[in-house]
Amino acid sequence: MSADRLAYYSDRYVIVGTGHVQVDYGSAVITGQRFSMDLRLNRFLVAGGVHLQAPDGAYDGAAFAEYIDFHRSYFIPVSPEPDRWTFLDGSYGSHNPGRETPGDTFFLPNAEGSTLFLTARTAEIRPRSSVTFRPATLLAAGDRTLLPTPSYVLNFAANPYFGQNSLSGAQFDGPDFVLGGPNQLGALHLRYNGQDRAFLSFEERLVEGHDGQRGYLVFSGNPLTRPDKQFNLIEYHKFSDRTSGQLVTQLFTDQPGLSQPLSSSGFATYQLVHSLRESFVALTGTQSEGNLLAPNPLGYYGDPSHGIVPNHPFKGSLSWTGFAHNLDKHYNTFFRLRSGMDYDHDVYGVLQGHNGDVYPTLWDRYVGATLYTKSFDVGRGVKLNGSLDRQLTSYSYPHVNTSTSTTLTASKFFTTHEAVVAQMQFGDSVDQWPPFSRSGALQRSFILSNYFTPSPEFSLQLSYEHNDDTPSVLPVLPGQLLTTRPSNQLLADLRVRLTRSLSVDIARTYFFNFGVQKWSPGFAITFGP
Numbered sequence: 001m002s003a004d005r006l007a008y009y010s011d012r013y014v015i016v017g018t019g020h021v022q023v024d025y026g027s028a029v030i031t032g033q034r035f036s037m038d039l040r041l042n043r044f045l046v047a048g049g050v051h052l053q054a055p056d057g058a059y060d061g062a063a064f065a066e067y068i069d070f071h072r073s074y075f076i077p078v079s080p081e082p083d084r085w086t087f088l089d090g091s092y093g094s095h096n097p098g099r100e101t102p103g104d105t106f107f108l109p110n111a112e113g114s115t116l117f118l119t120a121r122t123a124e125i126r127p128r129s130s131v132t133f134r135p136a137t138l139l140a141a142g143d144r145t146l147l148p149t150p151s152y153v154l155n156f157a158a159n160p161y162f163g164q165n166s167l168s169g170a171q172f173d174g175p176d177f178v179l180g181g182p183n184q185l186g187a188l189h190l191r192y193n194g195q196d197r198a199f200l201s202f203e204e205r206l207v208e209g210h211d212g213q214r215g216y217l218v219f220s221g222n223p224l225t226r227p228d229k230q231f232n233l234i235e236y237h238k239f240s241d242r243t244s245g246q247l248v249t250q251l252f253t254d255q256p257g258l259s260q261p262l263s264s265s266g267f268a269t270y271q272l273v274h275s276l277r278e279s280f281v282a283l284t285g286t287q288s289e290g291n292l293l294a295p296n297p298l299g300y301y302g303d304p305s306h307g308i309v310p311n312h313p314f315k316g317s318l319s320w321t322g323f324a325h326n327l328d329k330h331y332n333t334f335f336r337l338r339s340g341m342d343y344d345h346d347v348y349g350v351l352q353g354h355n356g357d358v359y360p361t362l363w364d365r366y367v368g369a370t371l372y373t374k375s376f377d378v379g380r381g382v383k384l385n386g387s388l389d390r391q392l393t394s395y396s397y398p399h400v401n402t403s404t405s406t407t408l409t410a411s412k413f414f415t416t417h418e419a420v421v422a423q424m425q426f427g428d429s430v431d432q433w434p435p436f437s438r439s440g441a442l443q444r445s446f447i448l449s450n451y452f453t454p455s456p457e458f459s460l461q462l463s464y465e466h467n468d469d470t471p472s473v474l475p476v477l478p479g480q481l482l483t484t485r486p487s488n489q490l491l492a493d494l495r496v497r498l499t500r501s502l503s504v505d506i507a508r509t510y511f512f513n514f515g516v517q518k519w520s521p522g523f524a525i526t527f528g529p
Contacts, residue, residue: 002122010117013039028054056093153180161216166232172527199223242275262302264292279322313346363396399433442470457497486514
């Protein structure tokens with residue numbers, strides 16, 4: 001459809017058009033002076049000097065309303081006596097006068113006080129799916145022009161596959177959806193992070209099947225305007241209700257513009273999952289390539305910092321994971337079991353370890369179990385729960401590892417806006433790997449957190465963490481980076497909503513003079529929805 005001006009109100013999912021309205025709907029063309037459509041109710045209205053042109057009839061009237069879900073149209077014709085017609089299933093030759101009409105059929109929405117997101121001249125509307133506006137102007141607060149764009153795609157489909165994301169993290173992301181259809185959605189992204197600063201990225205989403213529920217494919221390039229590029233492809237396919245497969249590939253290049261790359265590497269992972277009666281099995285394989293460029297006599301491209309890495313290891317695994325089962329008839333305690341095996345192979349050597357040997361192929365086998373409880377009310381509004389996890393792993397060379405993790409959590413809500421959570425964590429690892437290790441390590445943590453959320457627009461988290469490890473960790477020395485767990489640290493995390501669709505998260509950590517490290521290197525600032 002087209003009009004002199006189309007306005008989309010994002011808080012109501014309503015499109016309003018004024019002046020020289022024309023709607024192409026199936027075999028019919030409807031013209032008028034006003035247009036409105038509620039995308040959630042899936043119905044539209046054309047009013048003011050309406051003309052309906054169809055193969056089986058042409059009529060003039062005051063208003064035309066279409067209920068898309070019910071294949072039913074309502075029309076107020078120009079006639080000597082007041083009348084209302086009803087068209088059924090797109091047949092405009094039969095008027096069906098006198099039928100009952102819903103009370104709000106010809107009401108135009110009042111957009112006063114609503115959030116105007118964009119304006120446009122034309123819109124291609126796919127009911128229950130998406131709208132493509134052309135040309136579009138995105139607006140900021142006060143209806144000021146924010147970004148003119150040739151097209152903007154609004155996707156409001158219920159299909160969750162359209163929500164899949166293959167872009168890496170950023171502190172700010174502003175998408176401009178430029179491509180769209182029943183089974184695809186493409187966007188240019190203006191992004192920002194501390195390393196690359198401002199840059200452009202692209203992401204394309206495709207969904208599979210006539211209903212879009214069989215699978216999806218997502219491709220992205222990020223950042224496109226920096227030499228250090230990353231290309232991602234994620235594909236998912238549902239073979240049946242019990243079997244599905246997923247492919248994840250990543251390509252990393254150091255490539256200014258479209259010139260010869262200075263380095264190129266990547267990997268591909270495929271996982272096949274099959275559901276059993278009360279468990280599931282997963283078969284996973286990962287092929288990594290340290291270099292995808294042709295080798296040369298220098299052993300590098302550009303300069304020695306882009307050295308050619310010949311390794312191309314393969315990793316495979318087969319795992320079995322059981323569902324949760326209760327241990328008592330009152331459903332207070334539960335357990336889950338797991339087991340599996342891993343395979344690693346690289347002709348250049350996987351590990352240099354026992355007696356200096358290099359192992360081109362490694363196997364390991366593991367069994368594990370998790371025991372956990374529900375939350376118990378222990379009085380005064382305090383809830384308590386715990387978990388215990390233990391895993392035994394043996395390798396194809398002389399190496400056995402046993403790890404145990406225990407967590408105890410207590411929480412209390414003082415009000416609906418404030419809560420305190422206390423957590424004790426114990427991690428015990430015994431590593432039998434002669435001649436390197438015959439002992440174990442113990443990690444103990446105590447974490448006390450206060451969460452204050454007076455409104456959806458504001459939240460503050462304060463957390464104190466005390467760590468006591470054996471063997472004890474050494475403080476940070478001058479010139480060293482923080483790679484161990486400080487004995488004590490205090491985290492402050494503030495989240496504030498700036499607009500309906502934008503919030504900022506600011507965090508900083510204090511380490512209580514852990515050697516030369518007093519504060520985290522800087523504030524962590526993240527913008528998001």
